[in-house]
Amino acid sequence: MIEAKGVCLQYPDGTMALKNIDLQIVPGDMLYITGPSGSGKTSLLKLLMGMEYPTEGTLRVLGQPIAKGQDKGIRHLRMAMGPVFQEFRLIKGRTALENVMLGMRFLNTTHGHLKEAAIHTLARVGLEHKAFSLVENLSWGECQRVAIARAVVRKPAIIVADEPTGNLDKHNALNILALLSSFRDKSTAVIITTHATHLIEGEEDVKHIRMDNGNIHWERPRMT
Numbered sequence: 671m672i673e674a675k676g677v678c679l680q681y682p683d684g685t686m687a688l689k690n691i692d693l694q695i696v697p698g699d700m701l702y703i704t705g706p707s708g709s710g711k712t713s714l715l716k717l718l719m720g721m722e723y724p725t726e727g728t729l730r731v732l733g734q735p736i737a738k739g740q741d742k743g744i745r746h747l748r749m750a751m752g753p754v755f756q757e758f759r760l761i762k763g764r765t766a767l768e769n770v771m772l773g774m775r776f777l778n779t780t781h782g783h784l785k786e787a788a789i790h791t792l793a794r795v796g797l798e799h800k801a802f803s804l805v806e807n808l809s810w811g812e813c814q815r816v817a818i819a820r821a822v823v824r825k826p827a828i829i830v831a832d833e834p835t836g837n838l839d840k841h842n843a844l845n846i847l848a849l850l851s852s853f854r855d856k857s858t859a860v861i862i863t864t865h866a867t868h869l870i871e872g873e874e875d876v877k878h879i880r881m882d883n884g885n886i887h888w889e890r891p892r893m894t
């Protein structure tokens with residue numbers, strides 16, 4: 671579902687954020703991307719979301735080439751992606767429920783169905799009791815869960831979360847990772863960046879790449 675060959679990303683100021691990346695992700699994969707700040711994790715996610723284009727190499731996500739002149743296809747692709755942004759991007763002045771429903775705004779179904787799905791998803795992230803609270807009155811961790819609910823409510827094929835563990839303590843960070851990985855299934859891949867490598871050491875059946883200075887190194891499965 672994701673195929674990158676020789677992908678580079680150079681920003682207009684000359685920064686080479688990604689260098690010759692090869693990557694293949696199939697449905698059902700759980701991929702962790704670790705690496706220090708500035709190593710290129712967010713840049714890689716932006717490419718996968720079609721928010722940046724490779725300056726060299728080829729990238730296809732769900733069959734859609736990520737390249738200039740593909741705007742219409744990339745807009746369509748985004749409907750199949752569930753992004754959880756580092757800064758959440760929730761809409762202030764709206765409730766948790768309304769924010770989750772915004773994740774489905776382009777689905778062609780009735781308001782009643784949307785609301786039902788949103789409430790169901792809020793329950794799944796443990797926030798049913800906050801459905802009618804304004805997001806500005808929620809804690810950081812609760813906003814995180816609203817953002818996750820908004821991302822997954824439309825059943826995306828690829829869930830992408832950028833540093834979802836933030837500054838959470840270990841217990842809460844592990845809970846968030848477990849929550850995100852609970853949405854992985856045979857047709858859904860989950861991709862998570864984190865600088866907290868120690869959090870994922872015990873995880874089984876996951877893929878792990880480590881980034882450093884725009885290069886990727888496969889930690890698991892180890893490539894020979």
Ligand SMILES: Nc1ncnc2c1ncn2[C@@H]1O[C@H](COP(=O)(O)OP(=O)(O)O)[C@@H](O)[C@H]1O
Nearest residue numbers: 681683685687706707708709710711712713714
């Ligand atoms: N829009 C941008 N323009 C220029 N340089 C950028 C931009 N975004 C990120 N960078 C640079 O690209 C490199 C990788 O950044 P980033 O992908 O944000 O890393 P990470 O998410 O691992 O912290 C850094 O050197 C950063 O300063």
Ligand SMILES: [Mg+2]
Nearest residue numbers: 711712713832
């Ligand atoms: Mg980042």
